[in-house]
Amino acid sequence: MSWVWATAASFFGAVISALGMGGGGILLIYLTAYLGMSQLEAQGINLVFFLPVAAVALVIHAKHKLIRWKVVLPFVALGLPAVWLGAWLAQKAGSDLLSKLFGGFLLVIGLRELFSKAPSKHKD
């Protein structure tokens, strides 16, 4: 039966990822809390999982002209070196600390999203 849960977690994780809503959180929770995988291993799997999901989503979003390519470039230019620093720090931190930090991070971001002002400035 484990493949059913694996497929369900990856399916919903990908739906949320393609919506740009942080689907990584879903697969990570499944891998760590349900399968008991270490945080670092789960993070690696989550990263490689995101690549084909993003590719599919990007083709469709580009068709709908929802991507602002001009913004993408500067983000990625400084993001790339930062990725290496982050990944290096993750190795240093180790899985147990990482998992707690990630939980705290999610808590802050979630509360912020839930209780932030309604986006009334834009047409919804």
Place this chain on the structure above:
Amino acid sequence: MKQGKRWLAWPMGLAVGLLNGFFGSGGGMVGVPMLRFMGLETQECHATCIAIIAPLAAASTGFYLYQKAFALQDALRYLPGGLAGALVGAWLLPRLKTVWIRRGFGVLILLAAVRLLTR
């Protein structure tokens, strides 16, 4: 986009990259509000964020593989569900009301946080 805020992309890119490498996810959870702050429409924020995270995630993956943090074949079983989910999610984005996207986003992240902190 508000012209005066375009320079913010540089420090924000730094933050998103750091998170992506450190947590193997989460760059989007910070990137989306950042893009919104820069003046992008909600749906554009979410779509653009994926375009930003994809190359960063590719770089992170390389680093994690190099560090032997995980085995590539262990990710294979998540591919079919992932591809199907990506199609559904990408189809949904232009059709969802933005207020629901934001609320759903907040609730999902909180659930994940509680689960992680209480296990």
